[in-house]
Amino acid sequence: MNRYIKLVNFEFNRFLKIYLVLIGITIASQILGAIIRSNQYLNDMNDLLYEQLMTREAALEQLGKISFYHITQTVWFMGPIAICIVTLLIYMFFIWYRDWFGKNTFIYRLLMLPTARINVYFAKATTILLMVFGLVAIQLLMLPVGRRVLQWMIPVDFRVDQTIREILTSFDYLMILFPxxxxxxxxxxxxxxxxxxxxxxxxxxxxxxxxxxxxxxxxxxxxxxxxxxxxxxxxxxxxxxxxxxxxxxxxxxxxxxxxxxxxxxxxxxxxxxxxxx
Structure with missing residues (x-):
């Protein structure tokens, strides 16, 4: 068990830099996306109110209220999720082939370790699973952060506040990640x-x-x-x-x-x- 845990730690550390980059992209992109989408809505609303001189009721009827659902539809929100998924799919292959085709044929050392070879298999699979859970946890934490950004920027009369459950159930792709x-x-x-x-x-x-x-x-x-x-x-x-x-x-x-x-x-x-x- 001790050797297995060391192998998991070793495999995780080999991907750590890229993993941190994925986390950074997710956080930065989704916060920026919430700011951009909220600012776009404010500009559209200001145009209706102050340029076209509509009443608030008429502007809301035409533009509608904004909710976090509108942010989840942007490339700023979905893009990082797609990047993380594609990266992990590629890494499922890279985690093995790197050991054969890297600068040094590292697979020799892995398979000669004083432990059952199947532990190498389990360690690589566990690493992938931990990475998936880690990114899912980060995404779950980003939902209230993005919602808070929306609330800071949009007056209460122009927005619809959603609970986390409502956000998840309103978007089918999120329901796959967060059943x-x-x-x-x-x-x-x-x-x-x-x-x-x-x-x-x-x-x-x-x-x-x-x-x-x-x-x-x-x-x-x-x-x-x-x-x-x-x-x-x-x-x-x-x-x-x-x-x-x-x-x-x-x-x-x-x-x-x-x-x-x-x-x-x-x-x-x-x-x-x-x-x-």
Whole structure:
């Protein structure tokens, strides 16, 4: 366990500078976005009130009140989220291939450490998971910050104050990152973690068998997806409306455990018997 924790710490520190940059981009962009969007609204409202000489009621009827929802629709808000997601998707591959193709073939040292090789696999997967949770936590903290910026800049008569829950439920993409129930939270992030493990296994296939490994990896990925969605396929096409929702959920959990177990077992086998360094 101690060696595993050291490996996680080591992997996290290797990505720390880029990770801090992602956090900085998210904070700066979303605060700036809240300021820019609020200022744009004020300019539009001032134009209606003082240039076109509308009454407040007429201006509000034409422009409407602003809420934090309008800020979430800007590139300043969504851009950093997209950048973080894309960066972590790329890093799922980079976290392995860097060890093979870096300045020094570091994979030799990793696989020769006095610990089970599967710990390297777990450490890399855990690092990805911790990074995801960290960025999600930062994003959750930025919601009240952005809301406060809006409240500072926009008079109360021209805005609609939303609670954090209202902000989350008003924007579908945020509901994916911040599910409304613990049940949904477990589903979303368990599926995400399973995807990471399957991708890691596919990478190890490629590293073990090179060009053939790419085919093996794609086959493994397709097989894993088939296993996971099999209960849904049965429910939709073979036995329509046969399972209760709780039963379908239980079957999906079992299928997910099968996928995760298969990924871990296969990766352990490849690391111990087939991996080429």
């Amino acid at each position: 409304s129930t613990f049940y949904e939270f477990v589903i979303h992030y368990a599926i995400g973690f399973a995807v990471v493990l399957v991708v890691f296994t596919a990478i190890l296939f490629e590293r073990s068998f090179r060009w053939k490994g790419i085919v093996f990896g794609l086959i493994f990925g397709a097989f894993a997806v088939t296993i996971f969605i099999f209960p849904v396929i049965v429910q939709a096409f073979i036995l329509p409306e046969f399972f209760y929702p709780i039963e379908l959920f239980a079957l999906e959990c079992i299928a997910g455990l099968v996928v995760v177990s298969l990924s871990i077992w296969t990766s352990n086998y490849l690391l111990k018997k087939k991996i080429r360094v």
